[in-house]
Amino acid sequence: MAKSIGNALIVGGGVAGMQAALDIAAQGFGVCIVERSPSIGGRMAMIDKTFPTLDCSACILTPKLSEVLRHPNITILTNSEVGSVSGKAGDYKVRILKKARYVDEEKCSGCGDCATECPVEVPSEFDQGLGFRKAIYVPFPQATPNVYTVDMDNCIMCNRCVKVCEREAIDLEMVDEIVEFDAGAIIVATGAQLFDVSAYPRLGYSLYDNVINAMEFERLVNAAGPTGGHLIRLSDGKVPMSIGFIQCVGARDVQKGVPYCSRICCMYSIKNAVMAMEHNPDAKVWVYYADIRAFGKGFEEFYEMAKARFGVRFLRGRVAEVMQGTHSGNLVVKVEDTETSEIRLIEHEMVIVSPGMIPPEGMSKLARKLGLPMTDDGYIKIEHSFFGPVATKDPGVFVCGMADGPKDIPDSVSAGSAAAMKATIILAKGEE
């Protein structure tokens, strides 16, 4: 790696972290991305289409993934976590825990012979548990780096993969490593995770088969997903003719500890509703909402289009309860239409609960390691909304993407670039 002072460490390889890495690397500085999962790409890699243009997510993200992978100034450490951090702005010493992948990254060509041979099938995290993967796997086809990983929790040590691998890349004896890294600046881009909607038993998630969450829906309509892109009920293979989307679940709810708005759920649900109509133009699609927050560039226009062109129906009201019929597996949504003050019971063949965003697992631990204060909501606290919207209390540590609160993709990307700008000011000072 290049001169220590000219290096930045980026925690998290989602779209914000990737953007920050590219913008720092473009200035000639070295960058190390530390990513917890086996591939960079983050949440964006999981989603099917993006609002408000319905661009397919993989299509616009893939070139970014490959740009990051190929950039000579960027090092990607996947399966890795920040161990400890010491030092100060301009001169941090970081210890990174690089967990054993049991596959040599240099040798693996991503051919997949090992996975074909592997006898163990487990639910795929990437497919939200709806599809399956092997115990040796890549999370998704465009995974970057395109290197297999052994899931030791499920590995039965049959050694079949080891034998079949022509490149002799698999080493089931591999051990975790500690990588030392000197960085001038650190960017926290850890992202966020979905609220667990089973916290609302009245909405039926995890109780009824045909109530799914929005990320599961993304995987269901994705061509590379478990159904090959066919929008069907996994319970009985039926094409749902009536679909309901329930908004503000785990968002704007003080009781559940999520008082804030998650910013993206309105739009992703409108987009999902449109995609549902796209998959089946004869379906009836309803969105149950509190306020439609279509605030970004082109969002309101998209909302109008969903109503006018696609015929998505919007009903203002918080859903009281989702009930399941005894035989059909169909669901009934009980909701007050607040615009008519009428209590309504609407039958759906599939219900999608749209969860809000919460800080990722391990956020407070990371914040402690970095010595950063957090907000009451559990995100990294920014220095000031005008003077330092991507700065933290530590002058060498910056934050972007969802690490300081929910954001959509363009806002995350802008923040990634902004954090890169701030980091390079520090890096350049070290160079002088």
Next chain:
Amino acid sequence: MTQTDDPRIGVFVCHCGHNIAGVVDVEAVAKMAESLPNVVFSCDEMFMCSDAGQQLIRDKIEEHNLNRVVVASCSPRMHEPTFRRVVEEAGVNRYLFDQVNLREHVSWCHTRQPEAATEKAKDLVKMSVARARVLEDLPIKTVKVLATTLVVGGGIAGLRAALDIGDRGFDVLLVEKESELGGHVAKWTHLFPADESGAEVIKPLIKDVKAHKRITTLTNSKVIEFDGYIGNFEVTVENLKTEKKQKFDIGTVIVATGFIPFRPYGYFAYGESPDIVTLAELQELAPSDQLLKPSDGTPVKKIAFIGCVGSREPGVKGHEHCSRHCCAATAKAAADLREKIEEVLILYQDIRTYGKGHEEFYRLARRRHVIFSKFPRDAKPVVTVKNSEVHMSWRDVLADRELTFQPDLLVLATAMIPPEDIAETAKMFSLTRSGDGFFNPEHIKLAPLTTHTAGVMIAGASQAAKNASESVIDASGAAAKAVGLMAKGEVEIESTVSHVLSELCSSCHTCITVCPYGAINMDETVDPPVAFVTEAKCRGCGTCASACPSSAIIMYHSTDNQIMTMVEAYLCSPAQLEGGEPQ
């Protein structure tokens, strides 16, 4: 610039998951391509843009000694750079690549006609292959990037961008048309979500900018001429007071021209009473302990806000967008004012307090008994002025009742719209605008800060309605883009420029007259004088090539032959191309 080798074309048809293959019979398209002249390899593949797909192209180039590549996938506006890089890595000049748009232009817009879509896909591939046969390689050129950024607009975004670039060690020329820096934020007595006045926020920034040794600030000034190309722009700035003009050479540009608050004449009796003001006007009122009625100076006891004034109006050009900042600003203002004012009412369509701390203001306002009332989308409140009193009536959706109110002051939360001279600015910097009237970014999701004019970035509300905090983030991001170019010091530019074949030139001067960039001049050193193109100034529109009546101008990568060969491939059967009759 000639390709002497026989064309050996590889055709790669992408499924894009189901996006293309769900409608178009991609296998049939790939099979048809095999039979086309000069095609030596053809296949279909799940994701051409994936690492595996890219590797496939590189492998096949080597395996079949391909010297032309056609990828039939998505819009070249998305992936042309990706594939150009891929072929280049395999030793094929980037200009020998051609992309067919089977997704945006075929599968997504002819979803219900798979057969016709497949026919169209085949035609488009035929056309592209025909074009590939006559493509020529072009040199890859780089130009230096001057280490100065022009920042247009001295509002909060412009100031932030200037400071970041200056702090990073590059020079900045900051041009502001008003006499003072600070933009709208400077005028606002209170900002949300922080509990500060605009002045408190903006003053330190202005002070730092003024003191910065790398930042040159020109107020009362306007860019009146903009010429050149990425890394090497020539800018003329005029002082609006003295009319003095100065020229500067700069490398990159950040346009941060911001917005103006919409003045809602024709809405809710605005202009009929001094007691009806916009939210911006309220925010600009001089701070005082007690809010006073503009008409008679008596204290305001009842105040009402109406949201979405000039925003969210389907079918009204330039007013269809949500203005993003107003809900939270209204909630904040209402919560603050409620401490001194007896009745505070907010009429809204949706409450969009989405951002950090916004929802808290909304809750605070509710806690303080600010009254929120939702009006129907299709029946806006009615405001009349009688005997200089403001009367409002509307239907509350949630209570399903007709209500009336007589506020002492009515505040209209109006849209953010682009400044009046945005068309002029767009033209100056060759920027395009979206339906909301603001500038289009290069890509709405992944490239929100760069534009289609290489070297020109946009930041803040010049891109879309935004609040001050978001504008600041944008500004730093745009600064990173500018610095990225300058730190490298050089950048590759397109070789798609025009060229005069001097032996065919008859010095008719037509090209010189029509070139919008003054890129063509007469070479007087030869006899007779002929036209020549200054390539660095040419932006590749090709107007000269079509205007030239003696076919003396070639537009590289878009020659007459390269265009007409596509038309032929579409309309003429192979037999016809050999000189036969149509079938």
Next chain:
Amino acid sequence: MTTVEKKEVQAKKEWEPQIVAFCCNWCSYAGADLAGTSRIQYPPNARIIRVNCTGRISPEFILASLEMGADGVLVSGCHPGDCHYSSGNLKLRARLTIMKMAIEQAGINPDRIRLQWASASEAQIFADGVTTIVEQVRALGPLRREWK
């Protein structure tokens, strides 16, 4: 119905207008992309040829297309004043104005040529434009039948 008439009816049914569409890269090609991403459906008769600017389009391209058998030609560019290259679209408009007059003089219905402005955000306008030219040309029939 005689056999000949039947054949003609059959031929009419099978005949689909062939439209050559020239689009500028910055506005209309992008508008067509947006029409795709917005899933706006329109007739599949047009084949788009991308040029940097409508100013690149010479009447020769259009006339040659017609001679080669195109039933109609669509030219779509940036709105006047919005040209990415300042004024290429105005130059094109002047060329097409004269060319359409000439076409009409030559006995060809000028409705076979359509000039439209569609910005990058006007996906619907773009799609409607394609529909319009296809319908206009369909009503006129194949180019070669039109001669008086």
Next chain:
Amino acid sequence: MAQGSSCWGCFQSLIDIHLNLATVLPLIDIKYWQCVADFKLKDLEGYPDKSITVGLYEGMARTEEDIHLLKLMRAKCKILISFGSCSCFGGIPGLANFSTLEECLEVKFRNNKTVKDGEVPTENLPKIAPVVVPNSTIVDFEIYLPGCPPTSKLILTALTALLTGKEIELPPHTVCHYCNRERKETPITEILRPFEGIADPDRCLLEQGYICVGSATWGLCEGQCVNHGATCRGCFGPPPPITTDQGAAAISMFGSMAPLEPEVLTEKVLDPLGTFWRFTYPTSHLGGIRIKREEVKTK
């Protein structure tokens, strides 16, 4: 030397080389020339194939007689020259393609102002084709010498070269190359008819608003019109390669020079076909469509 349907002006121009005839004539052996020497068609038919070194064909070939003569010339001559714009591009007779044959007969015979009770003769009239087609679609030529007419100087140059066995080298430039007027590189703001205004004698006529197609026209005339105050009407056809559509190129040039409102253009450019395709209609794309349609009709 042979003539199809034409005004004979090209041969007139040949005669106009005056005293130079004295040098040229002794060197040549005239085998056939309707207007000058008394050879009959059967004489020409009787010559062995390829026995004539150089042949010139003037005019276009619309009647059966013209076509027969053209094909005969092709058979008998080693080098066949397409002589004049009618032969090269269809020329003025090509304008007949704006109308149907019936309309032409109407004007020429039935409704001719100089005769009473005119009728179309039925005897001794060769069969006439429904449209003018370019000669080049009937036979191949070795050399094209356009012009309406080709200038005497051009003819002399060509003949001299042929006699000395050299290649005829013609400069590729357009009329502008020879035009002495000054260009200020300003777009056209107002379109003027030839009778409007008083033209600046030193400045480009096009820039002043007079429609001059000199820049789209092969300058073998050496700019004789433009340098004498008249706009170029394009009589030499397009510059090499002469296959481009002169009218289309001229419109492209003119539209680029005059980016005016459509209303202004429609009001001021009155006869685009006649203005821009005066000499080249049959070889143009539009002319091609006209011809193809006629073919479809006659089938």
